[in-house]
Amino acid sequence: MAPPGLEVAPSSPEIQKITPLDAAAAVVEDDATSASSESIATAARDRVAVIGSGNWGSVAAKLIASNTCCSDLFDDEVRMWVYEETLPSGEKLSQVINREKENVKYLPGVKLGSNVVAVPDLLNAVADATMLVFVTPHQFIEGICNRLKGNIRQNAIAISLIKGMEVKKDGPCMISNLITELLGIDCAVLMGANIANEVAVEKFSEATVGFRHDKRAADKWVRIFRRPYFLVTPVQDVEGVELCGTLKNVVAVAAGLVDGLDMGNNTKAAIMRIGLKEMRFFSKLLFPSVRDTTFFESCGVADLITTCLGGRNRRVADAFARNKGKRSFDDLETELLQGQKLQGVSTAREVYEVLRARKWEESFPLFSTVHLIATGALAPSAILEYSEHTPRQITSSQIQYSSL
């Protein structure tokens, strides 16, 4: 159920409340109808491809398929690219998904929709797609984009649901930017307090779409994802939204460490507060355009809270601390996540590379400590020896940052 005071459309698609967005879409539909050619309307339909089929990728396909199946604006079929694997039964994962309409490995027990089609061939999955949804672990995205180069429609738009960043020689590169650079198409982001298994069973939650300039594209993304139990708000701050979604995984590792050390709720709340402060400081140093208000959207404080309470980064870091750092994160990831990927530890490394290159470590003691614990340079208990510095004033030719 939605919290009091929040406007949630009724659950039946037929009686959903009409919003300005619906009205705008209705105009488009009417225009298409008045052209009195069904083929024109059909030709104008957007076709969505989901690139990735893990836990969140499968939920994304389910959300999208529930919207495309009853719309004249979108092609009914949603193709979902599957990184093919052979299941213990000897069957291919994509074949089982297509037979059962369920991702038995990454989202067992949840039907995706009869219009979701699992496709193991990447180029076949994106053929004719005008809307590309990227949702793989971030370490695979560059290779995927390189394979897609020259094989997508140039009028396609993209959205990234991927949390993480790449660090290149000349500095950090957000995943949405990487997609734009490699494929030459606009890329928005969708982030939020969205633990996949909860959205999958339609428990109420919210998300934020971050966009750069293209508000019409952002509205399309809102329309394709939103459900009565999944409220989506567009915000013109792509970097702010993406950095929130990325950096909170580092804070979640810290929260898991204090859980594993049995420190209780006050300590965990302190870690979350300090983490949020470092998230904001880091984001604004990298991109001065990042808006403070973004941290109060679902992608900000809400995602931070849910990830520190219930996410996989918290869980694995808890186990790491209970094992006194003697079992590596890689080892625990393999044992506890069964094929799912941990993002917080690799993001902590990427953030640390940025901090070190710019001599910012002292201004980000929490981020730095998480990385040093994850690599074994410090014991898990070092997270409690953390003392908050007054952040050094960092100056560069463009950045003068003095107040937090």
Ligand SMILES: NC(=O)c1ccc[n+]([C@@H]2O[C@H](COP(=O)([O-])OP(=O)(O)OC[C@H]3O[C@@H](n4cnc5c(N)ncnc54)[C@H](O)[C@@H]3O)[C@@H](O)[C@H]2O)c1
């Ligand atoms: N799971 C969540 O609750 C959640 C919520 C919000 C955002 N996200 C983000 O969504 C993104 C995808 O996460 P997920 O939960 O869907 O995935 P996952 O961790 O559940 O699954 C890993 C996926 O990676 C695939 N894979 C493995 N090796 C690969 C390779 N070499 N090349 C390409 N793919 C390969 C696997 O087949 C599988 O589909 C991540 O950036 C994550 O941070 C996840």
